[in-house]
Amino acid sequence: MKLITRYNRVNLLTTIVVMLITGFIYYQAISLILIKQLEKNLQVEEDEIFEYVDLNHHLPQVFKSNDQQITFTEAKPESVKREFINTVYHNFDNPKYAKRHPHRDNDEYETGRGLITSVTVGDKYYKILIVVSTVEAEDLIQIIFGITAGVILLLFITLYVTNRLLLNRLWQPFYDLLKELRLFNITDNKDIPLEKTRIDEFEELNQAIISMSTRVKTDYKELKTFTENASHELLTPIAVINSKLDTLIQTDSFTLHQSKLLSDLYSGVSRLTRLNQSLLLLVKIENRLMESNEHIDLKLHIEDMLIQFEEIFLDKELKVSTDLGEKELITSTYLVDILLNNLLGNAIRHNRAGGEIRIKLTDSLLVIQNTGSTDALKNDEIFTRFHKSSESEGSGLGLTISRQICENLNFTLNYSYQVPYHTFTVNF
Amino acid sequence: MKILIIEDEKGLRESIEEYFTEAGNICETASSYQEAMAKVNIYSYDCILLDITLPGGSGIEILKYLKKNNNTDGVLIISAKNSLDDRLEGLDLGADDYLVKPFHLSELRARVTAIIRRKTFNGNNQLIFNEVNIDLQAKTVKVNDQSVKLTRKEYALLLYFLANKGKVVSKNAIAEHLWGDGMDLANNFDFIYSHIKNLRKKLIEAGSNDYIQAAYGMGYKFTS
Numbered sequence: 001m002k003l004i005t006r007y008n009r010v011n012l013l014t015t016i017v018v019m020l021i022t023g024f025i026y027y028q029a030i031s032l033i034l035i036k037q038l039e040k041n042l043q044v045e046e047d048e049i050f051e052y053v054d055l056n057h058h059l060p061q062v063f064k065s066n067d068q069q070i071t072f073t074e075a076k077p078e079s080v081k082r083e084f085i086n087t088v089y090h091n092f093d094n095p096k097y098a099k100r101h102p103h104r105d106n107d108e109y110e111t112g113r114g115l116i117t118s119v120t121v122g123d124k125y126y127k128i129l130i131v132v133s134t135v136e137a138e139d140l141i142q143i144i145f146g147i148t149a150g151v152i153l154l155l156f157i158t159l160y161v162t163n164r165l166l167l168n169r170l171w172q173p174f175y176d177l178l179k180e181l182r183l184f185n186i187t188d189n190k191d192i193p194l195e196k197t198r199i200d201e202f203e204e205l206n207q208a209i210i211s212m213s214t215r216v217k218t219d220y221k222e223l224k225t226f227t228e229n230a231s232h233e234l235l236t237p238i239a240v241i242n243s244k245l246d247t248l249i250q251t252d253s254f255t256l257h258q259s260k261l262l263s264d265l266y267s268g269v270s271r272l273t274r275l276n277q278s279l280l281l282l283v284k285i286e287n288r289l290m291e292s293n294e295h296i297d298l299k300l301h302i303e304d305m306l307i308q309f310e311e312i313f314l315d316k317e318l319k320v321s322t323d324l325g326e327k328e329l330i331t332s333t334y335l336v337d338i339l340l341n342n343l344l345g346n347a348i349r350h351n352r353a354g355g356e357i358r359i360k361l362t363d364s365l366l367v368i369q370n371t372g373s374t375d376a377l378k379n380d381e382i383f384t385r386f387h388k389s390s391e392s393e394g395s396g397l398g399l400t401i402s403r404q405i406c407e408n409l410n411f412t413l414n415y416s417y418q419v420p421y422h423t424f425t426v427n428f
Numbered sequence: 429m430k431i432l433i434i435e436d437e438k439g440l441r442e443s444i445e446e447y448f449t450e451a452g453n454i455c456e457t458a459s460s461y462q463e464a465m466a467k468v469n470i471y472s473y474d475c476i477l478l479d480i481t482l483p484g485g486s487g488i489e490i491l492k493y494l495k496k497n498n499n500t501d502g503v504l505i506i507s508a509k510n511s512l513d514d515r516l517e518g519l520d521l522g523a524d525d526y527l528v529k530p531f532h533l534s535e536l537r538a539r540v541t542a543i544i545r546r547k548t549f550n551g552n553n554q555l556i557f558n559e560v561n562i563d564l565q566a567k568t569v570k571v572n573d574q575s576v577k578l579t580r581k582e583y584a585l586l587l588y589f590l591a592n593k594g595k596v597v598s599k600n601a602i603a604e605h606l607w608g609d610g611m612d613l614a615n616n617f618d619f620i621y622s623h624i625k626n627l628r629k630k631l632i633e634a635g636s637n638d639y640i641q642a643a644y645g646m647g648y649k650f651t652s
Binding site: 241259262270 | 437439440443444446447508509529530531532533534581595596598599600601604607619622623643644645646647
């Protein structure tokens, strides 16, 4: 879920809830105030009746006006308790009323508020019922409520839109940063280009990321230097072992057992040498120390290489078929050689006796396919360092080097498996 | 031939010295910059094996000094640095070849022989060994004036053996010489065997002696 979605969801939900609650309270408050107002009117009317009775000693004439009705009924003395009631208001055929509320049917009952009180005129005790219609008050409430709801809705929309715009703008530095982080490459020498922001949090994040990337790169550089130095230091002792072996086999005659031991020593040393050279090579490629601009006729190059491998093809009884188009690269011959050597070498090494190798070259891609084991390789693992099959005699660095070369040359190297071919594709 | 080995690593220096020392060869050694400078100033050599990293100075400085004084000694750089730049710098400065550590002594020997051959046989490109006659320019081989048709690899193999006459050359060294880096592809050296067998057969059929012998299953020896 996107932050903005989440934020909007929470924000809108709370806004709705708060608005519903406040709306309810608002409605109640206005109703209360208006009822109070009506009751005040009723009291004024009551006072008028009392004044009239005090002055004239008889009940006043009842007029049907001001949307109010007054009725007097005789009652037993002291039987009436003064109270406000919710009641109905019978709207008699009142033209004034009808004119004001044309949409309502005349002669109907409406809700009303009443006041029951009592008065004593002479020796007679009367119950007084004063009723006013609350329709007008309700109309008022409705209007107020309508306006309020409108305002709320407007506010709501405004909030939503501004939030959306604002949040998108506010989070822009974050998204920029994310983009840069995705592009971050530890072997790259350039820093993460970060834009200045006035928001403290983002500025802090930027700073943290800059310092982190610097630290990571420094560590990585140190590790690389270490690898390079270690490999270099190893070269001399390996050279000594190698030369001593060469000297040793000149000395005397050896038994079969001894010569077998010596052969094993030789192959061990030569593996060590290759591993060491691969490590050094990888460091060099990563450091982009091998860049140059030579024109390479890739077709010719591949054909040359196939001639080089001829004896090995024969030895392993491999059938090689090619479909080579013209392709020119402008880069380092050395790197291309290593790349081709590794890919072709893998195609040979992991092939079965009597297997097949297919090479296809077009303007946009180079495909090398080989038969071999019947299981697909794990795409994400084969390009990692020192990953190799248990029976492999290689250094486990070949594909890592190949991919690194492709990265340096802005090519992509991919693996796929479709029975019976393991396929490596270089996209130029 | 007279060779100077400038190498600070004792083990390696001694091995090289031992491998090159034989009748007709003089090997001298130097283990530091100063020692090396002293020797190149007094004597002249057919070939100088020059390590780049030396105590007391750089091998590159020695090379520069040699070239400044129009010294015609052959120079083969042996270095642990396998970078294109170093190689180019060395060759630009006038070194004859550049060999990266670690290497097989037989490979070193082949390179040194090639350098000395280039220096001494001015214009004459014939390499003669008993009844075998090799035209280095045309890359043709004759035995008793009878032409022998060799493949590229067989020809390279013959030159390699001739440079390492009387030495046991390991299969690894042969394979690396003939196929370079592609070598780790083969799990066994059977296909070297077939090359050697063919070469041997062709030479014998042309009337040459059988010079190539298998040595205890781990290499071959070109006897003289």
